[in-house]
Amino acid sequence: MKIARLQLQDGSTCYAEPQIDGSFHKLSGELFGDFQATNEVVSGKLLAPLTPVDILCIGLNYRKHAEEGGAAIPEHPVLFMKTSTCVQNPGDPIVLPTRLKSNKVDYECELAIVIGKTCHNVSKTDALDYVLGYTCANDVSARDWQKNGGGGQWCRGKTFATFCPLGPYLVTTDEISNPNVLSIKTVLNGEVMQDWNTDDMIFDVPTLIEFLSGSTVLAPGTVILTGTPHGVGFARDPQVFLKNGDVVDIQIEGIGTLTNPVVDEA
Numbered sequence: 001m002k003i004a005r006l007q008l009q010d011g012s013t014c015y016a017e018p019q020i021d022g023s024f025h026k027l028s029g030e031l032f033g034d035f036q037a038t039n040e041v042v043s044g045k046l047l048a049p050l051t052p053v054d055i056l057c058i059g060l061n062y063r064k065h066a067e068e069g070g071a072a073i074p075e076h077p078v079l080f081m082k083t084s085t086c087v088q089n090p091g092d093p094i095v096l097p098t099r100l101k102s103n104k105v106d107y108e109c110e111l112a113i114v115i116g117k118t119c120h121n122v123s124k125t126d127a128l129d130y131v132l133g134y135t136c137a138n139d140v141s142a143r144d145w146q147k148n149g150g151g152g153q154w155c156r157g158k159t160f161a162t163f164c165p166l167g168p169y170l171v172t173t174d175e176i177s178n179p180n181v182l183s184i185k186t187v188l189n190g191e192v193m194q195d196w197n198t199d200d201m202i203f204d205v206p207t208l209i210e211f212l213s214g215s216t217v218l219a220p221g222t223v224i225l226t227g228t229p230h231g232v233g234f235a236r237d238p239q240v241f242l243k244n245g246d247v248v249d250i251q252i253e254g255i256g257t258l259t260n261p262v263v264d265e266a
Contacts, residue, residue, distance in 0.1 A: 001017060001035070001171075001172045001174065001175065002017060002018050002169040002170070002171050002172075002175070002256075003015055003016075003017065003027065003031075003035070003049060003133070003169055003170040003171075003172065004016050004017070004018050004024055004046060004049070004168070004169050004170075005046070005047040005048065005049050005050065005170075006024060006042060006043070006044035006045065006046060006047065007044050007045040007047055008042065008043075008044040009044060013047065014026055014027070014042060014044075015027045015031060015035065016042050017037055018169060023041055023043070024041065024042050024043065025037060025038060025039060025040060025041060025042070026038050026040040026041075026042045031050065031132070032116055032117070032132065032220045032221070045089070045091075046089065046090050046091060046167065046168060047089045047090075047167075048087050048088065048089050048090070048165070048166040048167050049114070049135050049166060049167055049168075049169060049170035050114065050166075050170065050221060050223075051084060051087065051221075052084050052087065052114075052166075052221055052222065052223040053084070053219050053220070053221040053222055054081070054084070054218075054219065054221075054222045054223070055081060055082040055083070055084060055086075055087075055164060055222075055223045055224075055225065056079060056081060056212055056218075056222065056223070056224045056225070057079070057080050057081060057082055057139060057158070057224075057225040058077050058078060058079065058203070058208060058224070058225060058226055058227045059078040059079075059080060059154065059227065060073075060074055060078050060202070060227065061077065061078070061201050061202050061203055061208075061226060061227025061228075062196065062200045062201060062202065062227055062228065062229040062230065063200050063202055064196065064200060064229060064230035065227070065228055065229055065230045065232070065235075066202070067230070068230045068231075068232070068235040069234075069235055073202060074202065076211065077203045077207075077208055077211050077212070079212070080153070080154045080155055080158060081155060081159075082139075082155070082158050082159050082163065082164050082225075083159045085161065086158075086159050086160060086161055086162065086163045086164045087164045087165075087166055088162040088163075088164060088165040088166070088260060089165070089166075089167065090165065090166075090167035090168045090258055090259060090260070091259060091260065091261075092162070092165075092260065093162065093260060093261045093262060093263040094138070094140055094162050094163070094165065094242065094248065094260045094261070094262045094263070095160075095161055095162045095263055095264070095265045096242060096243070096244065096262065096263070096264050096265060097142065097160045097161075097265050098264060098265040099265065100145065100149075100160070102142035102143075102144050102145055102157075102160075103144065103241065104142060104143040104144045104234065104239075104241050105140060105141070105142050105143075105241055105242045106140070106141045106142075106143050106232055106233040106234050106241060106242065107138060107140065107186050107188060107193065107194075107232065107233060107242060107248050107250075108138060108139035108140070108141060108186075108228035108232055109136070109137075109138065109184050109185060109186040109194050109228055109229070109250045109251070109252070110136075110137040110138070110139050110184075110225045110226055110227060110228050110250075111134060111136070111137070111179060111182065111184060111198055111205075111225075111226045111252055112134060112135045112136065112137035112166060112223050112224065112225050112226070113131055113134060113179070113205060113208070113209070113223065113224040113226060114131065114132045114133050114134065114135065114170060114221070114222075114223055115130055115131065115132065115209075115218045115219070115220060115221065115222040115223075115224070116130060116131060116132025116133070116220055117130055117132075117220055118217060118218070118219060118220060119209065119213045119217070119218035119222075120213055120216070120217045120218070121213055121214060121215065122209055122210055122213045123210055124206040124207055124209075124210045125206075127205070127206035127207075127209035127210055127213075128173065128179075128205070128206060128209075130209060130213075130218075131173050131205075131209070132170070132172065132173070132220075133170045133171050133172040133173060133176070134170070134171050134173075134176055134179055134252075134255060135166055135167060135168075135169065135170050135171065135255060135258075136166070136167060136168070136250045136251070136252045136255050136256065136257070136258040137164065137165065137166050137223075137225050137250070137258075138164070138165040138186075138248060138250050138258060138260065139158065139163075139164065139225050139228060140158075140160075140162070140163040140164065140165070140242075141154075141157055141158055141163070142156075142157040142158075142160060142163075143157065143233075143234045143241075144157070145157035145160075146158060164225075165250070165258055165260045166223070166258070167256075167258045168255075168256045168257065168258055168259075169255065169256055171254060171255050175254060176254050176255075179198060179204075179205045180198045180199050180201060180204045180205055181197070181198065181199055182197065182198045182252055182253040182254060182255075183195075183196075183197055183251075183252070183253040184196055184197065184198055184229060184250075184251070184252050184253070185249075185250070185251040185252075186231065186248065186249070186250055186251075187248070187249040187251065188240070188242075188246060188247075188248055188249075189246055189247055193231050193232075193233070193240070194228070194229050194230065194231035194232070195229075195231070196229035196230065196231070197229075198226070200229060201226065201227060202227075205226065208224060208226060209224070212224065242262045243262065244262060244263055244264045245261075245262065245263075246261070246262040247259065247260070247261050247262070248260050248261075248262065
């Protein structure tokens with residue numbers, strides 16, 4: 001099932017199932033329980049599929065991306081975090097920071113995992129049983145702050161407001177049985193910048209869940225960003241960074257297209 005989250009005209013939110021004709025049918029029930037389809041047509045603003053309780057991110061998880069940056073293949077998954085307050089909705093802008101100014105804001109298409117039930121010391125064999133579904137993510141990154149302004153930590157360059165667009169839909173595991181066979185792309189102003197497949201992950205989805213849940217509790221609503229393939233802006237010659245007026249599309253097979261314009265911070 002594809003699940004959308006909508007903000008209705010009265011300000012309330014609801015979950016809905018997108019239809020072939022572009023309309024939405026309201027879903028009754030709970031995101032982490034059971035949904036029942038209805039025939040009630042609803043309309044509203046498309047929101048990120050959820051507000052994560054935590055956002056765990058994996059760096060250097062595609063072989064070709066590690067190669068383009070001249071990085072060694074990691075022995076264990078490289079973990080950093082984003083704040084839940086940097087989530088952005090489909091269609092809303094990625095805001096380039098000016099207060100803590102960055103001239104090197106980069107795109108990163110990523111497959112995002114949404115954990116559906118409490119996950120603790122889970123094995124690879126059972127890992128996918130704890131997944132509610134998947135969505136598209138853009139791990140927007142201010143490379144100057146990431147590399148030089150964070151005291152050796154990546155979080156400063158990764159957690160500016162709007163730096164984690166999610167969407168357009170949450171797609172449940174009955175539609176994506178194997179998350180490591182999906183095409184994944186970034187399209188910037190109509191030009192394909194990243195075009196690869198999730199089968200190039202160094203640590204596949206079950207391995208990531210096993211590692212992240214080791215001696216650690218992942219609550220329902222935890223979002224895991226699984227890394228980006230090669231083709232990022234900082235590794236290009238000449239380098240390509242986001243600028244005011246750009247439009248970024250993140251496309252993942254079986255999920256859809258996450259689109260965000262880019263603007264300067266007021």
